[in-house]
Amino acid sequence: MINIFDNKNEDEARSLILEMVREYADKYHNLPSSFKEGDKINYASRVYDEEELVNLVDSSLEFWLTTGRYTIEFEEKLCEYLGVKYCSFVNSGSSANLLAFMALTSPLLEDRQVKRGDEIITVAAGFPTTVAPMIQYGAVPVFLDVTIPEYNIDVSHLEEALSDKTRAVMIAHTLGNPFDLNTVKEFCDKHDLWLIEDNCDALGSTYTINGETLKTGTVGDIGTSSFYPPHHMTTGEGGAVYTNNALLHKIIRSFRDWGRDCQCQSGQDNLCGNRFTGKYGELPVGYDHKYVYSHFGYNLKATDMQAAIGCAQLEKFPTFVEKRKNNFKRLYDGLKELSDKILLPERCENSDPSWFGFMITVREGVSRNNMVQYLEDHGVQTRMLFAGNIIKHPCFDEIRDDNTKYKIVGDLKNTERIMNDTFWIGVYPGMTDEKIDYMIKCIEDSLN
16 A cells, blocks of 8 residues: 655645645535526525635644634734734634623723623614623613614614613624714713624624724724624634724633633743742732633633634635625615615615625515515525514513613614514625526516
């Protein structure tokens, strides 16, 4: 039996393996796609080539498994793309939201610490993990309505929602469409409130504020991203938390890494130079700093293999954003003649969205259920706006009548309408013009 690694050192053997992976990917993963009417059109999917597989195998050959060199590279490249100082790679977007919120509960923030019973302004029309950390901790979400057809927070109710217990605003940019960051940021600055941008559906979106165009997720105190396969880019499972605030970054890292006080990377020792000389809490002087815990934290790190995929995805990411914008525009132009039957989405003023999906709200007399069923029957995958109205879900059953657990300011009229009349279809970068034109045709047929 011939061993292909005979007479090769480790670097040469690795190069041979990676070249074989590249050839494998080119033969079995980069297959040309054909489309015929009735074929399933997913609302989202991975878009990748041989570079992701090569990076993945390269990382696996090291067998480091936890965070390592690819994680450091990915965090640095994401910081560079976003224009922020600090980034922490985590195992999901849900974990990113958890860490972003929990960072605000740190005693290191002193009089700005969020405590149990404090109030956080948010919306009910969205994904549950924006709200779940608040309730799990014991804070009180204060729900505001959204506007249609932007599907973002109705800022006219912000002052009404304010109380002496309000400590933060935590809301998402819905399906890539930035919320009114100018008004929300001014409100937070005026009242000394934290602002968390759930940027999980909006990576690549921009917003112009005070004449400066910024990436969403970077205007507030903390931003979050998700890299689950349907999202703007993927690491499989994965997410990120980012900030320009050094103290918040330190707290986020602590909560992510078991709550420990030490900031050494995995496999690193004594970065601070005082590993055995410090005094912490009521521990004896010199207790090993690697095992000192300043928060009740978690282990929410991702693996280096996930980060390796992310490094390859980031290289392609600008083209992903442009393709999403082009796909959205083609859908919009193809459907605007139907505006007497359906409401088309509109971008927020001062924004340039990196669209995650194309939202449709039916007008009076049109059945969403009939439309959705027709589209699904003809191969077009649809999705609701996530929870629709999170308060209506079984997770609220135990607290539904307890006004100390959550509040509603104003009515949720548009939230209710979204729950009943709204759905969305995909615009992900792997969609061809042929698929988009077929979706347009199916929507037209569903309304006849």
